[in-house]
Amino acid sequence: xxxxxxxxxxxxxxxxxxxxxxxxxxxxxxxxxxxxxxxxxxxxxxxxxxxxxxxxxxxxxxxxxxxxxxxxxxxxxxxxxxxxxxxxxxxxxxxxxxxxxxxxxxxxxxxxxxxxxxxxxxxxxxxxxxxxxxxxxxxxxxxxxxxxxxxxxxxxxxxxxxxxxxxxxxxxxxxxxxxxxxxxxxxxx
Amino acid sequence: xxxxxxxxxxxxxxxxxxxxxxxxxxxxxxxxxxxxxxxxxxxxxxxxxxxxxxxxxxxxxxxxxxxxxxxxxxxxxxxxxxxxxxxxxxxxxxxxxxxxxxxxxxxxxxxxxxxxxxxxxxxxxxxxxxxxxxxxxxxxxxxxxxxxxxxxxxxxxxxxxxxxxxxxxxxxxxxxxxxxxxxxxxxxxxxxxxxxxxxxxxxxxxxxxxxxxxxxxxxxxxxxxxxxxxxxxxxxxxxxxxxxxxxxxxxxxxxxxxxxxxxxxxxxxxxxxxxxxxxxxxxxxxxxxxxxxxxxxxxxxxxxxxxxxxxxxxxxxxxxxxxxxxxxxxxxxxxxxxxxxxxxxxxxxxxxxxxxxxxxxxxxxxxxxxxxxxxxxxxxxxxxxxxxxxxxxxxxxxxxxxxxxxxxxxxxxxxxxxxxxxxxxxxxxxxxxxxxxxxxxxxxxxxxxxxxxxxxxxxxxxxxxxxxxxxxxxxxxxxxxxxxxxxxxxxxxxxxxxxxxxxxxxxxxxxxxxxxxxxxxxxxxxxxxxxxxxxxxxxxxxxxxxxxxxxxxxxxxxxxxxxxxxxxxxxxxxxxxxxxxxxxxxxxxxxxxxxxxxxxxxxxxxxxxxxxxxxxxxxxxxxxxxxxxxxxxxxxxxxxxxxxxxxxxxxxxxxxxxxxxxxxxxxxxxxxxxxxxxxxxxxxxxxxxxxxxxxxxxxxxxxxxxxxxxxxxxxxxxxxxxxxxxxxxxxxxxxxxxxxxxxxxxxxxxxxxxxxxxxxxxxxxxxxxxxxxxxxxxxxxxxxxxxxxxxxxxxxxxxx
Numbered sequence: 011x012x013x014x015x016x017x018x019x020x021x022x023x024x025x026x027x028x029x030x031x032x033x034x035x036x037x038x039x040x041x042x043x044x045x046x047x048x049x050x051x052x053x054x055x056x057x058x059x060x061x062x063x064x065x066x067x068x069x070x071x072x073x074x075x076x077x078x079x080x081x082x083x084x085x086x087x088x089x090x091x092x093x094x095x096x097x098x099x100x101x102x103x104x105x106x107x108x109x110x111x112x113x114x115x116x117x118x119x120x121x122x123x124x125x126x127x128x129x130x131x132x133x134x135x136x137x138x139x140x141x142x143x144x145x146x147x148x149x150x151x152x153x154x155x156x157x158x159x160x161x162x163x164x165x166x167x168x169x170x171x172x173x174x175x176x177x178x179x180x181x182x183x184x185x186x187x188x189x190x191x192x193x194x195x196x197x198x199x
Numbered sequence: 200x201x202x203x204x205x206x207x208x209x210x211x212x213x214x215x216x217x218x219x220x221x222x223x224x225x226x227x228x229x230x231x232x233x234x235x236x237x238x239x240x241x242x243x244x245x246x247x248x249x250x251x252x253x254x255x256x257x258x259x260x261x262x263x264x265x266x267x268x269x270x271x272x273x274x275x276x277x278x279x280x281x282x283x284x285x286x287x288x289x290x291x292x293x294x295x296x297x298x299x300x301x302x303x304x305x306x307x308x309x310x311x312x313x314x315x316x317x318x319x320x321x322x323x324x325x326x327x328x329x330x331x332x333x334x335x336x337x338x339x340x341x342x343x344x345x346x347x348x349x350x351x352x353x354x355x356x357x358x359x360x361x362x363x364x365x366x367x368x369x370x371x372x373x374x375x376x377x378x379x380x381x382x383x384x385x386x387x388x389x390x391x392x393x394x395x396x397x398x399x400x401x402x403x404x405x406x407x408x409x410x411x412x413x414x415x416x417x418x419x420x421x422x423x424x425x426x427x428x429x430x431x432x433x434x435x436x437x438x439x440x441x442x443x444x445x446x447x448x449x450x451x452x453x454x455x456x457x458x459x460x461x462x463x464x465x466x467x468x469x470x471x472x473x474x475x476x477x478x479x480x481x482x483x484x485x486x487x488x489x490x491x492x493x494x495x496x497x498x499x500x501x502x503x504x505x506x507x508x509x510x511x512x513x514x515x516x517x518x519x520x521x522x523x524x525x526x527x528x529x530x531x532x533x534x535x536x537x538x539x540x541x542x543x544x545x546x547x548x549x550x551x552x553x554x555x556x557x558x559x560x561x562x563x564x565x566x567x568x569x570x571x572x573x574x575x576x577x578x579x580x581x582x583x584x585x586x587x588x589x590x591x592x593x594x595x596x597x598x599x600x601x602x603x604x605x606x607x608x609x610x611x612x613x614x615x616x617x618x619x620x621x622x623x624x625x626x627x628x629x630x631x632x633x634x635x636x637x638x639x640x641x642x643x644x645x646x647x648x649x650x651x652x653x654x655x656x657x658x659x660x661x662x663x664x665x666x667x668x669x670x671x672x673x674x675x676x677x678x679x680x681x682x683x684x685x686x687x688x689x690x691x692x693x694x695x696x697x698x699x700x701x702x703x704x705x706x707x708x709x710x711x712x713x714x715x716x717x718x719x720x721x722x723x724x725x726x727x728x729x730x731x732x733x734x735x736x737x738x739x740x741x742x743x744x745x746x747x748x749x750x751x752x753x754x755x756x757x758x759x760x761x762x763x764x765x766x767x768x769x770x771x772x773x774x775x776x777x778x779x780x781x782x783x784x785x786x787x788x789x790x791x792x793x794x795x796x797x798x799x800x801x802x803x804x805x806x807x808x809x810x811x812x813x814x815x816x817x818x819x820x821x822x823x824x825x826x827x828x829x830x831x832x833x834x835x836x837x838x839x840x841x842x843x844x845x846x847x848x849x850x851x852x853x854x855x856x857x858x859x860x861x862x863x864x865x866x867x868x869x870x871x872x873x874x875x876x877x878x879x880x881x882x883x884x885x886x887x888x889x890x891x892x893x894x895x896x897x898x899x900x901x902x903x904x905x906x907x908x909x910x911x912x913x914x915x916x917x918x919x920x921x922x923x924x925x926x927x928x929x930x931x932x933x934x935x936x937x938x939x940x941x942x943x944x945x946x947x948x949x950x951x952x953x954x955x956x957x958x959x960x961x962x963x964x965x966x967x968x969x970x971x972x973x974x975x976x977x978x979x980x981x982x983x984x985x986x987x988x989x990x991x992x993x994x995x996x997x998x999x
Contacts, residue, residue, distance in 0.1 A: 037651045037687050039714045043597055043644030046825055068825040070716055071646075072766045072773055074697040076823040101715065111595040118594070126926040162923040167526065167594065168542075185533075185541040187592065188526030191827030193923035 041101070045071055046108050048098040049192050051163060053091040053150060062091070064161070066192040069100060077192070084197040085129070091150040093132070095121055095163065097190065112165070113146060119189075120169050121145030122181040127159020129198055132179060142171040143179065158197045165190035220265035224285065226293040228257045228273060231502075233620055234572050237297055240275035273297055296571055298502045316421060318664055318674040319734025319748040320407035321347075321789050321804045323847075325400045327425075331996060332946075332962060335440035335449035335471060338372075338392045338400075342420060345402045346861040347804065347845030349880040352978040355476055355987050356488045356517050357389040357555075361977065363404050363806060364841050364865050364879050365417025368757040373411050374422040375496075375509055377563050380609040380635065381585040382649075384757035386979065390420075391513050391559035391585065393492035395438070395451040395469045398425035404845075405787045405806065406730060406752035409660045409676040410615070410629060413730030414754035416785040416810065424496065424509070427455060427463045434956075437997045444990035445487065446546070447473035461501040468493045474548035475518075479970045479988035484544040485521040485551055490514065506566035515557045518550040523983045524592050527827035528920050531771040531982065532929055540984045556588040556601070565613075574618040583609045591645075603648055604640035609633065623666035631658040637758070646765055649758045650688035657681045670738040680728040682755050688762055689717045694775075704778060722761070726782055728753035746791040756780040760814050760834045766824075770979070773822055775833045783836075784811040798851040805844045813839035815869075815876065818916050830918060830931075839876055841867040855892060861885045866912065874914055881910035881936065881976055900947040910936040910976045937981055940973035942966070957999035966990045 051064040062085055068077035085091065097108040112119045116138035122145065123132040130152040134143035169176060169186035176184045228240040236257030243250040244261065246269050253259045264287055273281045278297040285291060316322060323345045333341040339350040339358025351359045351366050359366050372379040372390050374397070381391045394400070403419040411419050433456045441448035453467030471490040476483045491514045498507035522540030525531055534541060565579035589603035615629035633656040639647040662676035692711060695701060695718060704722065711718035734748030756776075763776035787808040794801040819833045843865030851857045862884040867876035889901040913936055919928045946964035953959050970989040974981040 036709070036719060037639070037689070038641045039689050039717055039719070040641045040643065040646050042646060044594055049825065066825060070691050070693040072822075072824055072829075073691040073693040073716075074822055075693045077825050115594060124925075126923075160923055160926065167592070186526075187524060188530050188827055190825055191527055191529065191923075192825060 042071065042099075044108065044111070045099050045101060046097045046165075046190055047071065047100045048096075048105070049163065049190055050096040050098070051161075051194070052094050052096070053085065054093075055086065056090045056092060056149075059086055059089060064194045064196070066194070067100070071101075079192065079194060081194050081196060084199040085150075085152050087152055087156055087198055088154045089152050091152070092135075093123075093148045093150050095146055097165070109146065113144070116144045117142070117171075118168050119144065120166050120171060120176070120184065120186075122164040122166065122179055122184065123148065123150075124162045124164075124179075124181070125159055125196075127157050128153050129157060129159040129161060129196055134179060138171075140171070143177055145179070152198050156197075156199050158195070160193050161196045162193045163190065164188060220263060222264040222266070222287050223260060223262045223290045224264055224269075224271070224287065224293070225258070225260040225291075226295060228253045228259065228275070229294060229296050231296040231298045231569070231571055234296075237275055237278070240273055240278070240297060243272045243274070245270040245272060316401065316403055316410070316419075317407040317732075317734070317748070318672050319736050319746045320732075321404040321746070321748075321791055321806070321845075322408075323402050323802075325402075327398050330394055330397060330400060331438060332964075332994070334395055334438040334451050334469075334994065334996075335442065335992070336394070338390050338394050338420070338422075341394055341400065342402060344861075346802075346847040347404060347843070347863045347865070348402055349863075349883070349977060351386060351878065352975065352980070353387045353389075354483070354486050354520055354978070354980050356473075356486065357387055357519075359386065359389055360402075360420055361880060362402060362418035362420075363808070363843060363845075364867050364876070368760075369415070369417035369754065371412045371415040371419045372422070373419060374511070374561070375424045375507075375563060376565060376579060377561060377581045377583070378412060378611070379561075380583050380607060381557075381559055382587055382605060382607055384759045387519075387555075388557075388587070389515075389517075391515065391557060392422065393469050393490075393494065393511070393513050394422070395453070396424075396467060396492065396494045396511060397422035399423045404804070405748070405789055405808070406750045406785065407676075407732045407734065407748050407789075409662055409678040409730060409732055410627065413658065413660070413678040413680045413728050413752055416752050416754050416783060416787075416808075424507075425455075425465065427457045427465070427500070429459055429461055429500070430457060431459050432457050435999050437999075438994060439996075440992060440994040442990055442992040444987055445473035445476045446548075447471070447487075449490075460499075461505065462497075462499050464495075464497040466495050472548075475544075475546050477546070477988050478985035479972050480985065481539060481543045482546050483520055483984055483987075484540065484542055484547075485518040485554070487518045487548055487550050489516045489550065502569065504566075504568040507563070509561075509563045511559075511561040513557075513559050515555065516550055517555045517557075519553040519555065520980050520984055521551070521553070521592075523980050524553045525771050528771050528829060528931060529827060529922060531933075532920065532922075532931055534983050535932060552590040552592045552598075554590050556590070558584075558586045560584040572620055574616065574620060577613075577615045577617070579611075579613040579615075581609075581611050581613075583607075585609075597644055600642070600644060602643055602645045604643050605649060606638045606640070607635065608638075609635045625664040627660075627662045629658075629660050631656070633657075647689070648763070648765060650686045650762050652684055652686035652758065654685070655681075655683045672736040673734070674736075675733040676731065678730045680726075680730070680753075682726040682728070683724070684755075684758070684761075685723045686721070686758070686762060688720050688722065689714065690720055690764065691716055692718050694764055695720070698775070698777070700778060707778075722778055724755075724761070724778075726753075726755040728755065728782060742794055742796050744791075744793040744795070746789075746793070748787075748789045750785075750787050750789075752785045752787070754783045754785070756782070756814060756834075763834070766829065770832075771829060772818070773829045773831045774816065775831060777834050780814055780834060780836060781812055783813055785809070786811075800847075800849045802847040803844065804846075805842075807842040808840065809870075810839045810841070812836040813869075815839075817877075817914070818918065821918070821920075828920060830933075838870040839867060840870050841865065841876070841879070855890055857889045857891070859887045859889070875912040877914050877916070878977060879910065879912070881939075882908040895949070897950040898948070901945070903944040903946075905942045905944065907940055907975065909939040913976075933982070936976040937974035940971060940975075942971055942973070943968040953997070953999075957997060960994075960996040960998075962992075962994040962996070964992045964994075966992070 053062040063082040099106040136147040166186040169184035173183035240253045342360045406415045435454040437452040449471040451469040455465040469492040474487045496509040522542040563581040567577040585607040588601040591602040611633040618626045635654040658680040660678035707720040709719040730752040732750035789806040792803045846862045849859040867879040887903040891899045948962045951959040
């Protein structure tokens with residue numbers, strides 16, 4: 011009998027504890043932070059000409075849908091473009107500009123640009139507090155003759171900026187972890 | 200002075216009453232279990248130094264007793280002594296019941312040999328002494344003492360036991376009679392256990408131990424509490440360890456007070472502090488750990504009744520190799536190709552992101568009573584609170600915000616009846632109820648890895664043991680479990696539709712309009728599980744013994760297997776659960792042969808495990824995200840078979856030298872296409888030679904060789920990845936196991952008597968003596984770094 015009493019006491023105790031549970035209601039959704047949904051590369055020709063915008067947008071993040079990549083038009087041969095890059099979180103309204111955070115922590119970030127098909131060459135035009143390149147601003151000098159190729163943009167977090175070649179934009183020895191990697195098919199006419 | 204007169208007065212009254220010295224104290228001594236008379240039991244009156252012995256019918260009689268209070272002690276060979284107080288004012292007749300089968304029933308006798316949980320299962324015990332030598336390490340490390348048990352590591356501080364190729368949700372960990380509930384589904388979630396808190400550990404392979412749960416397809420690890428002697432005593436133990444690798448150590452101290460009456464109280468604590476560990480050639484940056492554990496236990500324990508109240512707390516702050524936190528598949532390729540971690544910093548004690556910070560609280564109250572001519576009943580309540588934070592490498596204001604923040608609360612009640620009036624026919628019946636609540640904090644700013652859920656479990660089991668002859672025992676059991684999981688999860692709408700859930704589970708949708716790209720769902724699943732076991736034990740003679748067991752077990756899918764949906768950073772892969780996953784059903788045969796004589800002990804354990812609907816995770820394709828491409832790993836179900844042999848030999852070559860071998864061999868395949876299963880431990884053999892000389896302060900030294908073969912059978916999950924910046928495809932080799940390796944370990948130990956009651960034990964050991972570079976197939980960080988280099992450890996243990 012004692013045992014039964016004891017058992018029922020335990021059961022009551024358990025129920026009492028349970029009734030204190032704090033989340034019978036529906037949970038709150040998680041608003042993803044520091045997520046980059048959108049990368050916009052703006053290329054403005056020095057002098058006259060048409061600006062070119064490269065955009066990659068992936069609103070479902072790690073979801074199954076692939077990013078939507080658009081290129082506004084071809085680049086012109088033998089032209090120097092002033093380039094800039096923007097990272098946005100468009101899940102927020104208005105869109106959150108992550109570029110600012112990257113710029114604030116400039117010593118921990120670097121944007122790497124690489125091209126195939128001889129589209130042109132890229133030169134950094136900005137630097138972090140230590141005088142190492144950051145890559146939010148750059149120039150692109152396109153090839154003298156028409157060609158097509160791929161321009162890849164990689165944002166690395168905590169790269170080793172002092173490793174060989176890194177300050178020239180060579181990612182090989184950079185290390186760190188990739189926050190963004192986007193490729194654009196680009197034509198030069 | 201007044202007081203003195205009172206005492207005098209008391210004595211006068213006392214003597215006044217004590218004039219009559221012709222009383223008789225008589226009675227019967229019976230067996231507690233079956234009520235049979237006990238012959239030749241001694242009945243001893245302490246105050247008078249008089250005794251008598253029971254006759255054939257258990258009767259006794261002591262005459263010519265004066266009025267007064269006496270202490271009578273009943274003793275009999277093989278029985279627990281019983282002490283009663285009597286107050287004689289007239290003739291007194293009393294029946295006393297002694298427990299006659301103390302050796303059979305007591306949990307642990309002083310020789311350290313305890314009865315097993317299962318008669319015919321494959322159960323191996325690790326003694327307290329062995330546990331102490333692992334004081335500074337983890338449960339997963341200790342269990343490797345058992346042949347057939349390996350570990351799944353994330354670095355060297357997150358160590359999960361693997362029993363015959365299975366881990367995580369397929370293993371039950373019992374601590375002090377409580378089933379550990381600590382998000383054990385995660386491969387990077389080590390059991391929250393301080394091994395210093397266990398008096399003994401046993402490993403039961405397979406699901407034969409039905410009393411603990413029906414879903415232990417892999418096995419059960421049972422940590423038993425210390426059993427205290429019923430004497431008036433206070434004693435303590437302190438273990439201090441220091442080691443070169445990690446440049447840290449641990450301190451454990453325990454103090455216990457026991458009473459002859461059966462009361463006890465014990466308090467113990469453990470602190471660990473390590474900086475970065477080191478591989479032979481480099482520092483493993485950000486692999487330090489801090490750990491603190493506290494345990495308090497009190498209770499009352501006699502043969503007839505008792506209770507136990509205990510509280511355990513453990514906190515772990517564990518750094519995870521910095522180089523293992525990677526952004527995308529190209530980073531993984533770079534890591535694999537680089538041969539050494541991409542981040543190597545100078546040694547530090549600091550622990551930065553990525554890291555885990557876990558708190559686990561456990562409170563238990565249990566009570567038992569033995570009922571004469573019947574058996575024992577036991578009730579128990581326990582509460583566990585597990586809080587897990589995982590900090591990723593993040594930027595900006597989120598730097599110190601955890602990426603994972605889970606709180607798991609579990610209440611369990613348990614009642615058990617054991618009928619052992621007849622030790623040749625033992626029956627146990629038990630019921631269990633459990634409520635669990637998981638809360639995933641949305642403040643992390645990272646989508647939940649595991650959703651909020653409520654889980655309800657109910658279980659009932661029946662086990663029995665029949666002794667047919669002294670050499671032949673049959674045991675059998677049956678268990679039913681009901682599980683209900685009621686989750687509230689936000690899915691990405693794109694993922695929900697991509698997985699076809701919009702067609703299969705429209706009833707789970709709660710709200711798909713108000714949360715942008717996400718939707719709220721309420722998946723509810725009920726599972727009915729049946730498990731059963733039957734086995735027999737046959738002693739051919741004193742030296743040869745055979746055991747065999749057949750068991751069936753069902754395991755419902757765990758939260759990760761159902762609900763996972765997201766990017767796994769250290770693996771650079773997207774992991775996706777499946778709501779369609781159903782229970783696994785395992786059918787396991789095991790056979791054990793044991794040979795034992797004065798010099799040699801051989802145990803050969805064989806098993807075959809067929810698992811229907813075995814849940815595996817495997818790559819199914821690649822998904823493109825803005826971070827780059829990721830392979831997608833999805834949980835799916837298949838039929839699998841695992842089989843193997845574990846061998847354990849000890850042999851005394853001479854009085855001084857002994858040899859031991861532990862080897863295990865295991866294979867695992869999917870049955871329909873013979874594809875090898877992933878993460879099956881490679882064949883290994885551990886040989887040790889030991890020298891003992893008791894005269895030299897109990898000196899012993901041992902040299903151990905551990906050879907682990909290369910795993911040649913593995914599923915090929917390699918894939919080609921296009922590297923756009925280099926305009927070429929590269930092969931991503933995530934499958935190929937690392938090479939075989941051979942480690943040498945050496946240890947020596949001596950005892951020094953400090954005083955009458957205190958002994959100092961000094962233990963010096965060197966692991967990886969030759970500073971070998973190696974990587975283990977079952978270490979999840981093997982893509983990034985070598986395993987530990989040489990480690991010299993000094994341990995001082997004082998018993999007082």
